[in-house]
Amino acid sequence: MIAIERLSKRYGETAAVADVSLEIAEGESLAIVGSSGSGKSTLLKTINRLVEPSAGRVVVDGEDVSTVAPHLLRRRIGYVMQGAGLFPHRTAFENISTTPRLLRWEEPRIRARVDELLTLLGLDPATYGPRKPHELSGGEQQRVGVARALAAEPRVLLMDEPFGALDPAVRAKAQVDLAALRKRLGLTIVLVTHDMDEAARLGDRIAVMHRGRLLQQGTPAEIFSRPATPEVAALVASDDRPFRLLALGSVRDLVEPGSAAGDPVAVEATLRGALGALLWSRRDAAPVVGAGGEALGIVTLKRLIEAGAEPKA
Amino acid sequence: MNVAFVARVALIVSVAAFLAAPSIFEPLLRSLAPEGAPVIYRHANLAELTALHLGLTALALAASALVGVILAISVTQPWGREFLPLSRSLANAGQTFPPVAVLAIAVPAVGFGAEPTLIALIIYGILPVFENALAGLGRAPARALEAADACGMTRAQRLRKVELPLALPAILAGLRLAAISGVATATIGSAVAARTLGEVVFAGLASNNLAYVVQGAGLIAALAILISDALLAMERKAAEAFPV
Numbered sequence: 324m325i326a327i328e329r330l331s332k333r334y335g336e337t338a339a340v341a342d343v344s345l346e347i348a349e350g351e352s353l354a355i356v357g358s359s360g361s362g363k364s365t366l367l368k369t370i371n372r373l374v375e376p377s378a379g380r381v382v383v384d385g386e387d388v389s390t391v392a393p394h395l396l397r398r399r400i401g402y403v404m405q406g407a408g409l410f411p412h413r414t415a416f417e418n419i420s421t422t423p424r425l426l427r428w429e430e431p432r433i434r435a436r437v438d439e440l441l442t443l444l445g446l447d448p449a450t451y452g453p454r455k456p457h458e459l460s461g462g463e464q465q466r467v468g469v470a471r472a473l474a475a476e477p478r479v480l481l482m483d484e485p486f487g488a489l490d491p492a493v494r495a496k497a498q499v500d501l502a503a504l505r506k507r508l509g510l511t512i513v514l515v516t517h518d519m520d521e522a523a524r525l526g527d528r529i530a531v532m533h534r535g536r537l538l539q540q541g542t543p544a545e546i547f548s549r550p551a552t553p554e555v556a557a558l559v560a561s562d563d564r565p566f567r568l569l570a571l572g573s574v575r576d577l578v579e580p581g582s583a584a585g586d587p588v589a590v591e592a593t594l595r596g597a598l599g600a601l602l603w604s605r606r607d608a609a610p611v612v613g614a615g616g617e618a619l620g621i622v623t624l625k626r627l628i629e630a631g632a633e634p635k636a
Numbered sequence: 637m638n639v640a641f642v643a644r645v646a647l648i649v650s651v652a653a654f655l656a657a658p659s660i661f662e663p664l665l666r667s668l669a670p671e672g673a674p675v676i677y678r679h680a681n682l683a684e685l686t687a688l689h690l691g692l693t694a695l696a697l698a699a700s701a702l703v704g705v706i707l708a709i710s711v712t713q714p715w716g717r718e719f720l721p722l723s724r725s726l727a728n729a730g731q732t733f734p735p736v737a738v739l740a741i742a743v744p745a746v747g748f749g750a751e752p753t754l755i756a757l758i759i760y761g762i763l764p765v766f767e768n769a770l771a772g773l774g775r776a777p778a779r780a781l782e783a784a785d786a787c788g789m790t791r792a793q794r795l796r797k798v799e800l801p802l803a804l805p806a807i808l809a810g811l812r813l814a815a816i817s818g819v820a821t822a823t824i825g826s827a828v829a830a831r832t833l834g835e836v837v838f839a840g841l842a843s844n845n846l847a848y849v850v851q852g853a854g855l856i857a858a859l860a861i862l863i864s865d866a867l868l869a870m871e872r873k874a875a876e877a878f879p880v
């Protein structure tokens with residue numbers, strides 16, 4: 324568990340972070356969003372002491388981080404940054420093995436761990452392990468960066484705009500992979516992003532920052548449907564807000580009894596997917612089926628449209 | 637097999653042949669010597685002088701490399717940063733003194749011979765090594781440095797595993813500059829009785845024997861070219877192994 328308690332950081336006159344308190348539960352993932360310069364990176368870096376706070380403290384697993392030597396603290400916390408930040412003179416293998424080596428792991432254990440991570444991230448160890456960063460694509464570099472952060476089996480992963488430098492297709496794939504990885508490893512993740520969609524996709528909760536202050540925290544649905552301040556509203560307001568909201572819900576929430584004609588939609592599909600299917604086939608309702616193809620009822624256009632509308636006060 | 641490679645091999649072969657048996661080259665040089673004067677320098681063994689010349693240069697180079705690199709590391713650490721401007725101007729001042737002046741000042745202090753030359757050589761070698769090491773240490777991308785910290789490296793580990801490897805090509809470039817100027821400066825050392833190839837050149841100038849001058853200067857030039865080549869090759873290797 325991570326607790327950020329009344330944390331502030333000033334740089335001369337500017338307050339990069341101002342009196343922020345936040346808790347991140349074990350196994351939870353928190354996305355920090357906000358405009359440029361709002362203090363997201365600064366806040367994130369106080370967790371592994373890349374930044375020392377001016378006031379307040381950070382507690383990880385009951386331990387005040389300021390009482391732990393920074394280099395020892397950082398060996399237990401994974402950190403991924405924008406553009407991967409790989410060591411240019413070291414191969415992918417060497418990059419990934421950095422922290423395990425600092426921890427003096429045995430050679431066979433290091434080798435096994437690196438191979439495991441490369442495989443997990445979809446990179447063939449024999450092909451990619453010996454490559455230098457300049458011989459990898461941006462997406463591959465990013466995956467090696469994630470592997471490096473995970474190498475020493477941390478339970479906490481900090482990510483600062485990890486996918487910011489990737490093109491949209493690679494980025495979407497990276498997001499899916501991260502979600503799977505998180506589930507598999509039970510990681511606690513704090514992710515900084517300025518992409519609201521990414522925040523909604525990867526965060527169990529979203530924290531919105533503005534000029535160093537924490538304006539609101541809550542589930543993606545709460546943030547999208549009930550922004551607490553005009554600044555949050557401005558951040559989430561856009562023409563496709565209904566679709567973002569729909570993308571967060573699953574068809575399971577809206578199934579009702581009945582029957583309908585045409586291709587069925589899966590109960591695990593997003594509401595956004597179901598709406599798309601109905602719009603495209605000019606239907607008012609579609610049958611809903613479970614994972615085994617069994618009929619579960621129908622989902623209607625009317626309910627879908629309501630689900631995408633602003634909640635009534 | 638390109639031209640440059642062939643030329644290099646030819647240069648090495650001729651230097652080796654000349655040092656092993658200088659008299660083979662006597663017919664080539666005869667026309668440069670005055671009537672009746674000796675053509676080949678015989679007051680000392682040329683191979684021995686060459687070895688002494690190289691040894692003196694190498695010793696000084698090792699010392700200036702050590703001092704230059706340590707100095708560059710020191711002034712890029714948090715505790716040494718305030719000495720950066722001072723050490724820069726000191727190293728620069730060392731360079732603006734002409735070598736002869738350094739020799740002239742060093743002789744009364746340490747006497748004639750190899751020592752004053754060594755001092756001058758070391759002083760001259762420090763600046764190029766220092767400046768290049770400094771540039772090299774600044775070459776590591778900020779992101780890589782942040783990554784080193786985030787991975788849990790201590791400052792010393794970061795220096796050893798990230799900053800120095802990335803600085804190596806630049807450090808080697810500095811060594812190369814220092815080596816070339818060192819080979820030249822060692823020549824002047826013979827003016828204060830250091831045993832170097834300068835002895836041959838000065839003997840030639842004193843007795844108006846152009847053959848001597850050509851032998852000495854030719855050997856010195858060949859040494860400078862070969863050393864520079866070798867270091868340049870190392871530099872390229874290092875840049876390949878440690879790209880930025």
Ligand SMILES: Nc1ncnc2c1ncn2[C@@H]1O[C@H](COP(=O)(O)OP(=O)(O)OP(=O)(O)O)[C@@H](O)[C@H]1O
Nearest residue numbers: 334337339357358359360361362363364365366517
């Ligand atoms: N090392 C520093 N020295 C001085 N000011 C800094 C430093 N780091 C950050 N700041 C300032 O603190 C504020 C917050 O910066 P921070 O990097 O945390 O913003 P951010 O939300 O991550 O922005 P972005 O989305 O652009 O990355 C900015 O005004 C920035 O200029």
Ligand SMILES: [Mg+2]
Nearest residue numbers: 363364365483
């Ligand atoms: Mg940032």
